[in-house]
Amino acid sequence: MPEAIFVVHLDDYQGFVVEKRYPSTLSLNEKALNLVYYEHEKEKATNLKFSDIEGMRVVSFAERTHPGWVVCFVLGADEDYETEDNNMAGMARLILELMSEVPDAVNLREILGNESVLNEPNEEQKMADIFFTPSSALLLERLEIEGVEKAAKLSIWLQTQLQTDTIELHEIVEPLMQSGVIKVELLGKTGETVFLVKDIFGYRAPPVKSIMKAMEADPEMGKKYKQLVSSFFSPPTGKGYNPTLPLDDPNSPLLEDREKMSRLLSKSLPYMVLECLREGPQEIGNIAQKTALPLETVQSILWSFESDRVAAQLDEYGIWVLVSDPVIESFMPEFILPAISKKLADKELAPETAIRHLELLIEEWGEICD
Amino acid sequence: MKFVIRGVYILGQQSEMIFSKEYAKSEHKDSLIEFLVNLTQFIKAVELDGNVESMGVSSWRIFYSLEDAFTFVFIADKADDSAQIKGKISDLIVKFMKDYAPLAIANQPLEGLDAIVDEVAVTLVKVAILGFAGVGKTTTLHLLRGETLPLVHDPTIGVSIKKLPTEVENANIVLWDLAGQSRFSILWAKMIANAQVVVIVTDSTLENVLRSKKLVTLVSEEVPNARVIGIANKQDLPTALTPERVGQILSIPTYELVAIDISYRERLIQIIRKSILEGKADKVT
Ligand SMILES: Nc1nc2c(ncn2[C@@H]2O[C@H](COP(=O)(O)OP(=O)(O)OP(=O)(O)O)[C@@H](O)[C@H]2O)c(=O)[nH]1
Numbered sequence: 001m002p003e004a005i006f007v008v009h010l011d012d013y014q015g016f017v018v019e020k021r022y023p024s025t026l027s028l029n030e031k032a033l034n035l036v037y038y039e040h041e042k043e044k045a046t047n048l049k050f051s052d053i054e055g056m057r058v059v060s061f062a063e064r065t066h067p068g069w070v071v072c073f074v075l076g077a078d079e080d081y082e083t084e085d086n087n088m089a090g091m092a093r094l095i096l097e098l099m100s101e102v103p104d105a106v107n108l109r110e111i112l113g114n115e116s117v118l119n120e121p122n123e124e125q126k127m128a129d130i131f132f133t134p135s136s137a138l139l140l141e142r143l144e145i146e147g148v149e150k151a152a153k154l155s156i157w158l159q160t161q162l163q164t165d166t167i168e169l170h171e172i173v174e175p176l177m178q179s180g181v182i183k184v185e186l187l188g189k190t191g192e193t194v195f196l197v198k199d200i201f202g203y204r205a206p207p208v209k210s211i212m213k214a215m216e217a218d219p220e221m222g223k224k225y226k227q228l229v230s231s232f233f234s235p236p237t238g239k240g241y242n243p244t245l246p247l248d249d250p251n252s253p254l255l256e257d258r259e260k261m262s263r264l265l266s267k268s269l270p271y272m273v274l275e276c277l278r279e280g281p282q283e284i285g286n287i288a289q290k291t292a293l294p295l296e297t298v299q300s301i302l303w304s305f306e307s308d309r310v311a312a313q314l315d316e317y318g319i320w321v322l323v324s325d326p327v328i329e330s331f332m333p334e335f336i337l338p339a340i341s342k343k344l345a346d347k348e349l350a351p352e353t354a355i356r357h358l359e360l361l362i363e364e365w366g367e368i369c370d
Numbered sequence: 371m372k373f374v375i376r377g378v379y380i381l382g383q384q385s386e387m388i389f390s391k392e393y394a395k396s397e398h399k400d401s402l403i404e405f406l407v408n409l410t411q412f413i414k415a416v417e418l419d420g421n422v423e424s425m426g427v428s429s430w431r432i433f434y435s436l437e438d439a440f441t442f443v444f445i446a447d448k449a450d451d452s453a454q455i456k457g458k459i460s461d462l463i464v465k466f467m468k469d470y471a472p473l474a475i476a477n478q479p480l481e482g483l484d485a486i487v488d489e490v491a492v493t494l495v496k497v498a499i500l501g502f503a504g505v506g507k508t509t510t511l512h513l514l515r516g517e518t519l520p521l522v523h524d525p526t527i528g529v530s531i532k533k534l535p536t537e538v539e540n541a542n543i544v545l546w547d548l549a550g551q552s553r554f555s556i557l558w559a560k561m562i563a564n565a566q567v568v569v570i571v572t573d574s575t576l577e578n579v580l581r582s583k584k585l586v587t588l589v590s591e592e593v594p595n596a597r598v599i600g601i602a603n604k605q606d607l608p609t610a611l612t613p614e615r616v617g618q619i620l621s622i623p624t625y626e627l628v629a630i631d632i633s634y635r636e637r638l639i640q641i642i643r644k645s646i647l648e649g650k651a652d653k654v655t
């Protein structure tokens with residue numbers, strides 16, 4: 001286990017600020033901080049770096065999502081770096097996330113002692129990033145119509161939609177690529193081509209698994225819980241929640257709601273709490289223990305879940321339950337096939353491009369379909 | 371610079387002054403205080419709803435807000451960034467109400483309030499010192515700080531950040547002495563972010579000055595609002611181009627310097643001070 005941890009932040013005015021350190025006696029000079037920071041600036045691709053800084057063996061972690069921040073672990077003389085690296089990356093990820101959300105609650109000693117980690121974003125979270133980034137969601141809508149398009153053309157289309165001439169197509173495309181929703185390839189001399197290979201759908205699902213768990217544990221409580229869920233999805237009065245209504249239907253769940261749900265999925269700390277609730281009804285202390293998050297943080301996340309009608313408290317049992325489960329599912333976009341054949345017939349699309357698109361779709365969905 | 375707060379005043383129930391601090395000399399202090407007393411009477415008559423309001427008076431802008439029985443007043447220059455100053459008043463109000471309001475009501479001494487006000491009202495101004503390796507940036511930093519001048523080149527690693535011991539108005543000057551070695555060039559763009567003044571140091575040789583034109587471009591792209599000045603350092607060496615010539619090549623106002631000669635210190639501080647204040651004046655338009 002590392003002997004010490006420190007968290008450095010480069011402030012535009014004050015320079016390097018050691019925001020947290022453990023143990024508190026750890027002393028650091030400006031040169032060491034400079035070297036750690038420089039290592040990451042030099043080569044941004046790798047998050048985790050090992051360096052020997054003035055005799056101190058340091059493993060440092062930085063991530064694009066937290067520019068200017070570095071978490072450093074000081075290793076003992078005979079400590080092996082490779083065997084621990086996954087753990088350290090996970091701890092560092094958690095520390096960075098906590099520093100940006102609840103800096104006062106960050107306790108390095110506890111994190112190190114419990115080896116609390118934050119995992120890398122999973123598939124679902126990566127897909128949520130798309131809806132959470134409005135311009136990426138807009139681009140997805142366009143691709144749902146076009147199926148396949150040249151990057152340059154999409155760029156121009158986006159410029160007119162967003163009414164600016166300085167768009168960073170790469171940034172907008174990033175969440176779509178990360179989640180495997182699109183593939184970008186260089187074909188012939190025509191520059192980059194963007195293919196839609198997955199479509200995604202975000203909605204609130206009834207928390208079936210969690211209800212079953214509750215029923216098993218305590219049928220009485222399970223019944224109350226089920227009522228709570230029914231009153232959200234099909235209230236006795238009013239229309240209830242139906243995500244399949246078209247977006248222009250006035251009763252359709254708003255785009256705004258989808259964005260809210262995606263935010264919840266893509267933000268790491270709420271996601272940890274959500275995953276916990278998906279397992280079944282939980283006491284707040286239990287959630288804090290399982291996630292290794294500070295109790296106050298869990299509390300404020302639960303309150304925000306409550307106001308978004310994602311979770312609720314069953315007062316008489318002192319537990320929290322999931323009411324509507326934000327999920328994002330992916331499926332094969334077969335609806336683009338007619339658009340592709342039409343483009344092919346109109347000679348708007350080269351046959352090689354169409355063939356490549358089919359290949360990509362088969363690669364992605366082939367095994368599942370047959 | 372985004373703003374300079376000239377004075378901070380807190381008045382109590384009977385419009386009595388319970389705290390005041392002036393950061394800039396004012397010739398009209400007495401009439402100002404009388405004015406503030408009248409102002410508080412007026413403020414109490416209107417509904418502020420906890421908002422911060424402001425009004426222009428000659429070249430100043432007076433920001434005021436009411437919380438319980440206390441009136442808070444900041445005096446700033448007319449051209450300053452109102453939104454930021456309003457944020458500052460709100461910060462001060464929160465801190466004051468939490469720790470000092472009960473003391474003030476009980477007529478107790480307000481220990482430590484002065485430092486709290488400084489924390490809120492004193493701003494930081496970033497001055498970045500940029501230039502290739504060995505041109506004398508670190509020497510310039512030591513000269514500005516009135517420290518012993520090192521005579522050997524001990525290359526800077528990354529960046530070295532130090533405060534100027536003297537304040538300009540009520541702003542603390544933070545000097546960012548960047549490393550000039552080419553391996554550190556990847557840091558330059560990031561390190562000059564938010565600098566209000568960038569000092570480009572050259573050693574006044576033709577080769578170095580020509581290369582430094584790139585730095586002028588970098589600065590104008592990264593921090594277009596910053597003031598940029600050139601330094602024609604090492605004027606004591608026979609190879610030195612004149613400051614006029616260096617200025618022509620770089621197309622920025624350029625000043626002569628011998629960074630290893632302490633007699634240049636006062637001049638250089640004045641140059642930097644002037645560019646900070648001018649930078650601020652620019653924002654008026
Ligand atoms: N003759 C002469 N030497 C100077 C002058 N200013 C600085 N030097 C010398 O130039 C050398 C380099 O100075 P530094 O200030 O360390 O250079 P630097 O620009 O900070 O270099 P890096 O940190 O590597 O970017 C030292 O030996 C200084 O003594 C000057 O005006 N005249």
Ligand SMILES: [Mg+2]
Nearest residue numbers: 507508525526
């Ligand atoms: Mg130096």
